[in-house]
Amino acid sequence: MAVIDLDLHASRPPAPIRPRLHRYRELGLAVAAVLALVLGGAAASTPTVWRHLGSVPLNSGDAIYAPGSDRVYTAMVTGDQMVTTAWDTDPLRQVWSVAAPDRRTGSYLEPLPGGLLMQYSEPDTRILDAATGATRWSWPSQVQLIGPRVGVVTDAVFAPGTRYDNASGEPGQLYFAPNGQPHTRPPERTGLHGVDLATGRRLWSMQERGSVYAVPATGDTGTLTVVSAQGIQVRDGNTGALLRRRDLPRADPREIWFPEAIGDLLVVRRGAMITGYGLDTLQPRWTEPVDATDDRIICSGVPCRRTADAIAVLDRRTGQTAWRTDPDAFLHQVGNEVLESGTDTGRPVSIRDRTTGAVRTDLRAWDAAVTSGRDGLVLVSRFHEDESGTAFGIRQAGAKAVRPLGVSDLMLRNCQVSTALVACLGTGQLEVFAYRS
Numbered sequence: 272m273a274v275i276d277l278d279l280h281a282s283r284p285p286a287p288i289r290p291r292l293h294r295y296r297e298l299g300l301a302v303a304a305v306l307a308l309v310l311g312g313a314a315a316s317t318p319t320v321w322r323h324l325g326s327v328p329l330n331s332g333d334a335i336y337a338p339g340s341d342r343v344y345t346a347m348v349t350g351d352q353m354v355t356t357a358w359d360t361d362p363l364r365q366v367w368s369v370a371a372p373d374r375r376t377g378s379y380l381e382p383l384p385g386g387l388l389m390q391y392s393e394p395d396t397r398i399l400d401a402a403t404g405a406t407r408w409s410w411p412s413q414v415q416l417i418g419p420r421v422g423v424v425t426d427a428v429f430a431p432g433t434r435y436d437n438a439s440g441e442p443g444q445l446y447f448a449p450n451g452q453p454h455t456r457p458p459e460r461t462g463l464h465g466v467d468l469a470t471g472r473r474l475w476s477m478q479e480r481g482s483v484y485a486v487p488a489t490g491d492t493g494t495l496t497v498v499s500a501q502g503i504q505v506r507d508g509n510t511g512a513l514l515r516r517r518d519l520p521r522a523d524p525r526e527i528w529f530p531e532a533i534g535d536l537l538v539v540r541r542g543a544m545i546t547g548y549g550l551d552t553l554q555p556r557w558t559e560p561v562d563a564t565d566d567r568i569i570c571s572g573v574p575c576r577r578t579a580d581a582i583a584v585l586d587r588r589t590g591q592t593a594w595r596t597d598p599d600a601f602l603h604q605v606g607n608e609v610l611e612s613g614t615d616t617g618r619p620v621s622i623r624d625r626t627t628g629a630v631r632t633d634l635r636a637w638d639a640a641v642t643s644g645r646d647g648l649v650l651v652s653r654f655h656e657d658e659s660g661t662a663f664g665i666r667q668a669g670a671k672a673v674r675p676l677g678v679s680d681l682m683l684r685n686c687q688v689s690t691a692l693v694a695c696l697g698t699g700q701l702e703v704f705a706y707r708s
Contacts, residue, residue, distance in 0.1 A: 320707050321663070321677025324692075325363035327701040336701055338692035339382035342366070342401070343703050346380055346390060353392055355380070357404060360692060363703060367404040371397065382689075384419040385469055394450040398468060408471030412449035415485055417508035418493040422468050423485050425449045427458035446482065457482050463497065465511050475511025486532045488550070489572070496537055496550065498530045503537065503553055517553035528566070533604070536587045538574050547574060547590055557590025569614070572604025573625070584609075584628060594628025606647025606668045610640060619651060622666065632666055632673065643688045650676075650688040652695075658682060663693070665706065676706055 327336075327345060334347035346355040352370040359366050371392070378392045387407065388399040396414045398407045414422045427448050435445055435453040445453040461483040465474040479499045486496040487508070494514065497504040502518040528540040536556070537548040543563035547556045561576045569577060574585040581595040582602065596602070601614045608631065611620040619640035622632040634640060637651040647668025652661050660680040664673035676693075683695035683702055693704040 320705075322705045323679065324360050324703045324705055326697070327358055327363070327703065329696075329700055334696075334701070335378050335380055336687060336694050336696075337380040337382060338687055338689040338694045338703070339388075339401070340689060340691055342382075343692060343694050343701070344380050344382065344388060344401075345701060346378065346392075353378075355388075355390060355399070355404065357388075357401065358703070360703060360705065369399070369404040369406075383416075383468060387468060389414065398471065407469060410466075410471070412451075414466070414468075415487055416468075417465070417487050417495050418491070420468055421474065421493070421508050422466050423487070423495060423508070424464050424466055425461060425483070425485060426464075427461045427482075429454045429458050430456060461499075463495075465495075465508060474509065477506075477511060482527075484527065484530050486530050486537070488532050489534055494550075496530070496532055498527060498537075498539060500527065503539075503548065505550060505553065515553050517548070529568075531572075533572055533574055534587065536574065545574075545576060547585070547587065556588060557585075559585065559590050569600070570602045573602045573609055575602060593626065594623075596623075596628065603642070605642050605649060608647060608668070610642065610649060612640065619649075622649065631669075632671060634666075634673070637664070637673075639684070639686065641686050641688055643690065646690065648688065648690070650686060650693060652683065652686055654682060661695075663704075677704065679704075 329347055330349060331347050334345055336343060336345045341360060343358045343360060346353055354368055354370045356368040357366045358364065381389045382401065383389055386401045388401045390397045390399060391413055394412050395409060397409045399405065400407055410424045412425065414424055416422050429448065433454045433456045435455050443455060445455065446457045447453055458481060460478050460480055462476060462478045463483065463485055464476045466472065467474060479497065479501065481500050484498040486498060488494045488496065493508045495506050495508045497506060502516060504513060505515040506513055526541040530537060530539045532550065535550050537550050539546050539548065540561065543560055544558055545561050546558045548554065549556055559576055565577060569575060569582055574587060575582055576585065577598065581598050582600055583592040584594050585591065586593040596611060599614050600611050600620065603610045607625055609623045609625050611623055612618060613620060619634035619637050621630045621634055623630055634651060636653065638653040640649055640651045642649050649666040651664045651666065651673055654661055660678055661683045662678045663676040665676045666673045679702065681697050681702060683697055686693055686695040691705060691707065693706060695702050
């Protein structure tokens, strides 16, 4: 596969965009009263600074954006180009803007350590210099992160004549290449390559027969688990060195379904069974039955299975049911806790103790919740009943209550949060806030 390096040049930054300061006089007296009503007086009393920095104009509702530590990044379609822009936040002003061929689906932005910005626009990934917008390197499929400095990329070799014709509409099992192209048979072999995120330089390579899942470890171990029909391997993410291996019984590779590393546990689903393997030894700890026809993802970072009337969260060591919750819930690990939300509504329900399921913070009064990486931070928001604005709160890892953050007189949705900034979608523009506590 060819790697396309785009020669892109930043445009001249426009004048700073000034925040609308008049709002604070109008809202100053209302903040305490509104938040007291919204939060029910349950929030901690530690003061929090909340400041509106300004608005970024958007030309479409499908723009993507991501706040970093001191900048906000946006990407939106302009003509036949996807234009990516960096904005300094104090004052809010454009720093650079670059263009690349339009990709309208599956896009996201992610600030990375070391002054990098990862932009995925299906099927391509570009690693940009966050200071200038220049493309450091690119790859024609997704890049998975192993650690702060290393990623892994994949390529696959399919037999000639197996590419699926989408226009035919013929039924049957399909196998997808890393770039999203469908095939009627699994790959003959799959290659994995560890890469330096700053340069794209290959650090190591390996190949396996058939389909392969590359599963980065959680935490800071810097390891990668490779799962295929042949077996399970744990490799050093920096060197590719084989650390541990376990062969699996011969089986159709279609039976393996999205393995996941959860702490020191690897969960592998094969057909109607899920098995938990200890990543320290790769010995199986437990095996539990699941509905082979149910392909819905109901938990992320949490070992679980769906029963007739509940979602059962499993003990990592034994596989036994540790606690149960509503069958229509979606569970997502946040730090060392679990965020529960409704699968139909997307509304947050609670933050629970990961081990016991005990509710630590009730979130049912809020309309939306969004998390920030591994630090356990949760931003919550809700609309005023008269639709006159939006109230925000922050829930720090391990806290018992939501802390009041601030209010806006706009109806804001689809918020993203970093450790210092909040960016929310308004009407035709992105509203940017700074906060600290």
